[in-house]
Amino acid sequence: MEINKMKQWLDMAKQFHQGQFWDSVFDQDYTKQVMEQFTNPAVSVNQAAAAPSFPRAEVLKSNREIVILIDLPGVRKEEVELSIMDGSLYIKGVSNQSYPDLQVVQAERFKGEFERAIPLPDKVGSGAKISAKFDNGMLEIRIPRPQRPRENIRIE
Template sequence: MQNDNIKRWLELAKQFQQGQFWDSVFDSDYTEQMMKQFSATDGTAKSASSFPRADVLLGMREMLIRVDLPGVRKEDVELSVSDNAVVVKGIVHPFAQNMKIVQTERHTGEFERAISLPESIAPQGKITARFENGLLEIRIPRVQRPREEIKID
């Protein structure tokens, strides 16, 4: 029964690909194009989703977010917050502008990262941020809900 389904699937695939279905699946140019989407070809290793790196920690009274921003100046960073995310946006200027890049693993250029929060932020909460030596530290007070009795019917 399973072989019959595979044969039908292959016949259908041949109709859509004029008999060249498997050639296009295993085509080296196609594979190379797919790999280029996941890695840069100029010696750089950039991933928009992982820069800047961040840690989110929960304490009894506050959330602490630590964001690594090596080589970034305080005035090149923008910070905003919504109910469920902190957005860090800015620019990393190239270190040596007159030199040819042979290999780099550092991010340069503009960046923006939304860091999801594990809980909503209290509107009256006082959020503080401090930037020192390439480390952005954001402190967000946690919502302190009083214990509420629930009537059981």
């Protein structure tokens, strides 16, 4: 029985030595992305980690409305698209390089195309008067909350 274990160990060590072991352990695309972070100085570790949550958002609500604040530093309002579907606010756009003619030495801010769904706390009616205002890199979206009329309950 000990000989069988030793043989298994040797087979595994052989695979490890040939590089096949790590190929099977790690997903190829993920490994490539991680390695690119270390070999390409223009891509930072923080940028890759932040990409799924870009842009940063805050959802607030009162009795009358839902307010969504979205940070979009360096993004022009013409490069942003907003839509509402299935109880979520969808934001899509592009964050371009501020100085495309300069070489990047260190990059910590997200650049490129982005798309994100932000779940809303209430369903939004199709006729809702939604407003959006873009000022100094901050997008503010206001969605009126459906007002439910007060309903009296008859006591028997």
